[in-house]
Amino acid sequence: MDRRLKYERLAEEIAHLIRSGTYQPGAPVPSVRTLAGQKGLSVSTVLQAYYLLEAQGLIQVRARSGFYVSLAPRMATPEPDISTPALDPAKVSVRELVTMLLQDALNPDLIPLGAAYPDPDLSEAGKLNRLMAAIARDMGNRSGRYDMPPGCEPLRVQIARRAAAGGMDLAPGDLITTCGCTEAVNICLRAVCQPGDTVALESPICMDTLQALETLGLRALEIPTHPRDGISLEALTFALDNNPVRACLVISNFNNPLGSLMPEAHKKELVEILARRGVPLIENDIFGDLGFGEQRPPAAKAFDRRGLVMLCSSFSKSLFPGFRVGWTAPGRFLSRVEWLKYTTTTATATLPQLALAEFMAGGGFQQHLRRARKAYAQRLGSIRQAVIRHFPKGIRVTRPAGGFLLWVQLPPGTDSLELYKRALASGIAITPGHLFSASDRYRDFIRLNAAQWSEEWDWAMRRLGRLTVELGGG
């Protein structure tokens, strides 16, 4: 039986027409709607086929115009293909590697291209700490009390107000504050899954999510994901039809590591596909405030009509992680999640929440986001250019529209774990692709943290490029 998905078959058909000269270099390929109509396929399937061809360098997109056959196929540095993980759930085991990476992350002597940390110099730590000290003085001994779930009301008020920017209509009573986004995702998973259950998620996906699944005894079902548009809805539908999927988990805005941003229409469709089956969607929106565009992209939660979307987020990427403050808006599962929060860590630290609430209320957060978005857009561009300049031919690299992470596909056969080791010996931390799949699928990928940039970083990128060549790439 042909196990390939529809869009893969369609892409191969078009590729054949290009190679055979039916579609000439520079000429347009059929519009998405036309082809969808001709083939009796959905617009989303045709789009995914075109993305695959674009990633292969066979076609190119022109703004407001459509797709064209490339003039010089494969000369540009393409984005990686849409991923093709195995369509069976896999037990997760990434522990040893993560332990090594945690050591790197604690080592101040390494150039930090590894862990997904924001730039400390953009963190507003000074302002937040001064706010916290002032609040502590005012509150006196009351500052030491438990802040019981659902957690700090002034902060929930601010988060609910800001949710409107993400297209969401949330009240403070819809929110629970947590010890970071990690706790939020954990308790949402526990609220809707039992050990042994299967969770569908994007592939590649950040190690934290895979680890949460592993320790909760859940199975990861990895769904093909496009580096620009996110999870393949066609593949997800196929998975839902063929597996007992208990929940779906996505980072719809600026996925870690892909940086993919689901178009609004895809988010809406995703929510509807899942709602029809009554499957909850756990949405990690931790990078959602770091888009480079004029408008903050909506969360999938914005399209939730049945209370099945469980939004999770925190300040760990947009400000800094040391406060350990996150939140969740778990829809119809509110009461169960609140209970799990209480039994897991009792409460979230009191003062950091109050300081964040005041920072947001005073407009400091908005101001900070404007500065941070601009800085990350520039740095991501610099690192991306350095990859193209210094790495061997044959590599691919993502073009994220937000966040501060890059996903690089090395020349086929390059062992990124070996590259990681050699980079460490040169004082450079990177994250090998092994960590982004439960089925060890991304051995020739690396993730780069592009939150910082200086001359030293340029040196590091040159060095990484040379190490990649030495490993036999290009």
Added chain:
Amino acid sequence: MDRRLKYERLAEEIAHLIRSGTYQPGAPVPSVRTLAGQKGLSVSTVLQAYYLLEAQGLIQVRARSGFYVSLAPRMATPEPDISTPALDPAKVSVRELVTMLLQDALNPDLIPLGAAYPDPDLSEAGKLNRLMAAIARDMGNRSGRYDMPPGCEPLRVQIARRAAAGGMDLAPGDLITTCGCTEAVNICLRAVCQPGDTVALESPICMDTLQALETLGLRALEIPTHPRDGISLEALTFALDNNPVRACLVISNFNNPLGSLMPEAHKKELVEILARRGVPLIENDIFGDLGFGEQRPPAAKAFDRRGLVMLCSSFSKSLFPGFRVGWTAPGRFLSRVEWLKYTTTTATATLPQLALAEFMAGGGFQQHLRRARKAYAQRLGSIRQAVIRHFPKGIRVTRPAGGFLLWVQLPPGTDSLELYKRALASGIAITPGHLFSASDRYRDFIRLNAAQWSEEWDWAMRRLGRLTVELGGG
């Protein structure tokens, strides 16, 4: 078949001899060792029988002398009996009640005799907050970084040093910091148990522990526990012989709610009984620093030779809970627990840990403990006297040697949930006994938080006494 335990049968035998006049009022009963020798029983079994008789008012202990038949049996206000929970594991369900109590705990208009909170005016919040502000200024933007597991080294150094006072030989590398003791207990349970497993624990036991078990899908096996000496080793051995117990969980120093303090010899024996069977002991030592005696009592962990004791604690009772900083020394399970910490909440907040480390290093914690112990001893005494003075005859009340909690047995048949509701209407929060068992065993008990005391509290105790009388007690 006679399901009573040996000490219960022995107590009944002695009671018969007292009632029949064989042992006269004021005369000594046989010494513990003598009787143990005569009956071929262990010293611990005879002691438990004597405690039971003492709780029934039939015998009294005289310091450095032994046990005597009471001159006026039942005239004094006795401690509650050793508990007699059902010897079958029970599914836990205490959620609704806890949700109500959380509301009370957030209500500043109530006299807080309910939740187990330390006195905010003894919290050193001012000092700690000033330390935190100073550290934040010194560290600048670095203060915002993740403090990855095992967590803040300076704090682990201080905790390891202080562990010597609890008889433990710990190195900083044996410790992992956590978001409070609740997270420590949770990840220790997850490290050694799977859903469906049975955990043996003291009865009565604080609701937090029961809730952790419930949400992790674990079964609670409640073991009879003496209000002075803690868990019955005989009953525990019986339980271990007859149930698939995967772990044991105790608060060996000043149990919540009993205030019981296991004698050193019992702790040692407990560790040995479990070690012989390879069963891990999760020890919650959160009240261990709040003993009223000259010496800090050792933790059971002090007798751990095989790395099977998983010590859990925090600053939430000894200082204040708002920082959310706890720790665990999980013995041979260190690596698994560290991993669970990472996947559950990633890290513990950075600055509060550093502030606590500096507070301890400067001697502030020691100084604070001296003051807190004295204050809590006095207040516990005041509330205890108020119980004896204002509550109807027939009640029993514990005589803890540490902590700030009292456990009161109301006259038989009194519904403490009804008392809780009427007390609330009078502006007083208490904790009904329903919350301290998975099998709803303590309906005629209440727990009182004795951390604070003033004239208002005296009024509250009088009111509680009157409400108890109105409910038909005495």
